[in-house]
Amino acid sequence: MKKDLKTWLAKGSATAAALLMTASAVAADGKTLGVSMPILAGPWYTAILYGVETKAEELGYEVVVLDAGGYSNIDRQLSQVQNLITQQVDAILVDPANPSAFNGVAREARGAGIPLIGVSSPIVASDVPPDGAVSSSHCTLGEMMADGAEAVLPEGGTIGVLAGPGGAFWAEERLRCFKENTADSGIEIVASLSTEQDVATALTTANDIIQRFPDVSMLYAADDTYGVGAARAVQQAGKCGEIKVLFAVLGEAAQDLMEQGCVDYVVAQKPVTIGAQSVDLADKLISGSAEHGAVRTISPVAVYPENLAEIDLTEIRQPKGWRPKN
Structure with a gap:
C-alpha cells in the first residue's frame, strides 16, 4: 500500500x-x-x-x-x-x-x-x-436551535448571541433562520457579537454579555467552540441551569458540560x-x-440532557484519542 x-x-x-x-x-x-x-x-x-x-x-x-x-x-x-x-x-x-x-x-x-x-x-x-x-442545511440547524430555545424558554426570555465568525455563511445562515423562527416566541436578543472561532475568545465574550446583562435567560452560540466558551462562562459565574446554553455541534467538552448541567440543548451535526x-x-x-x-x-439531531445517553456518536465524533496523521 x-x-x-x-x-x-x-x-x-x-x-x-x-x-x-x-x-x-x-x-x-x-x-x-x-x-x-x-x-x-x-x-x-x-x-x-x-x-x-x-x-x-x-x-x-x-x-x-x-x-x-x-x-x-x-x-x-x-x-x-x-x-x-x-x-x-x-x-x-x-x-x-x-x-x-x-x-x-x-x-x-x-x-x-x-x-x-x-x-x-x-x-x-x-x-x-x-x-x-x-x-x-444551516437554515435547518437554525430552525432546530429555535425549537430548542422555545423548549428551554417556553415563556420567552432574553438571549445573548455568540454569532460566530463574521462573514461566515454557515454562522450567518443559522442565526438568520433562528431569528425568523423565534420572532413571535417572546424571545428577545439583547446582544449579538461576531468573533474569531476560539474557545478563550468565546469565554471572554460570554463573560462580557453576562456582566452587561446579569439577568440574561440564555446564551446562543454558533457552534461548540463558542458554546463551550459560553458554558464555561456560565459555570464560572455559578449560574448553570439559571442561564441556559444552546448551540450546535457536540464535541467531547460539550458533552461533559451537558453532563455537568451547564449546557441545555445542542443541535448535533x-x-x-x-x-x-x-x-x-x-x-x-x-x-x-x-x-x-x-x-x-x-x-442533524437534537441533543439534550434527557436523551444524551441514547445518542449514537459514531457519526458525530472521532474515536477517543484519535489525532490526524502527521
Missing part, C-alpha cells in the same frame, strides 16, 4: 519549498485529494478530518490538508486553494471562510477540470455553483459522516459516476 502523504500547513507557516515537495509527490503518486479549511483547531474539524482520512484511505487516496489559520485569513485560504490547483490534485474539498471571496478560485478550478466540493457548506463561491457539496461523504462524492465526480452539482444533505 502506498505510504500516506499528509501535508499540514498549520496557520500558513509552510514554506515554498514544502509546497514544491508536495507538488512533486502529488505528481508521482497519483490519486490525491486537496482539503482546504479556514481553521483546523477545535472538535468540529477534527471530526471532519477523521471522516475524510478514513474514507480516503479506504478509496486509495492520499490527502493534502491546508489550514488557513483562522476565518480572518481569507487571502491565505484563497492562495492555498490556488496552490492545490497548481499541484493538479484530483479534487478539492473546501470549507470557504467567505463564499463571496471564492468566485475567482472556483472558476480557476473549473477551468483546470478539478472538482470543487463544499464540505459542510452547500455554497463554495457566491456566484459559481460547486461541483458538489456535502452539508447539513454529523461531521464524521460529512467528511466521509465528501470524499465519496469527490471520488464519484472524478470517475464521472456522480451528477455535476450534486448536494448531499446530512440531517
Whole structure:
C-alpha cells in the first residue's frame, strides 16, 4: 500500500519549498485529494478530518490538508486553494471562510477540470455553483436551535448571541433562520457579537454579555467552540441551569458540560459522516459516476440532557484519542 502523504500547513507557516515537495509527490503518486479549511483547531474539524482520512484511505487516496489559520485569513485560504490547483490534485474539498471571496478560485478550478466540493457548506463561491457539496442545511440547524430555545424558554426570555465568525455563511445562515423562527416566541436578543472561532475568545465574550446583562435567560452560540466558551462562562459565574446554553455541534467538552448541567440543548451535526461523504462524492465526480452539482444533505439531531445517553456518536465524533496523521 502506498505510504500516506499528509501535508499540514498549520496557520500558513509552510514554506515554498514544502509546497514544491508536495507538488512533486502529488505528481508521482497519483490519486490525491486537496482539503482546504479556514481553521483546523477545535472538535468540529477534527471530526471532519477523521471522516475524510478514513474514507480516503479506504478509496486509495492520499490527502493534502491546508489550514488557513483562522476565518480572518481569507487571502491565505484563497492562495492555498490556488496552490492545490497548481499541484493538479484530483479534487478539492473546501470549507470557504467567505463564499463571496471564492468566485475567482472556483472558476480557476473549473477551468483546470478539478472538482470543487463544499464540505459542510452547500455554497463554495457566491456566484459559481460547486461541483458538489456535502452539508447539513444551516437554515435547518437554525430552525432546530429555535425549537430548542422555545423548549428551554417556553415563556420567552432574553438571549445573548455568540454569532460566530463574521462573514461566515454557515454562522450567518443559522442565526438568520433562528431569528425568523423565534420572532413571535417572546424571545428577545439583547446582544449579538461576531468573533474569531476560539474557545478563550468565546469565554471572554460570554463573560462580557453576562456582566452587561446579569439577568440574561440564555446564551446562543454558533457552534461548540463558542458554546463551550459560553458554558464555561456560565459555570464560572455559578449560574448553570439559571442561564441556559444552546448551540450546535457536540464535541467531547460539550458533552461533559451537558453532563455537568451547564449546557441545555445542542443541535448535533454529523461531521464524521460529512467528511466521509465528501470524499465519496469527490471520488464519484472524478470517475464521472456522480451528477455535476450534486448536494448531499446530512440531517442533524437534537441533543439534550434527557436523551444524551441514547445518542449514537459514531457519526458525530472521532474515536477517543484519535489525532490526524502527521
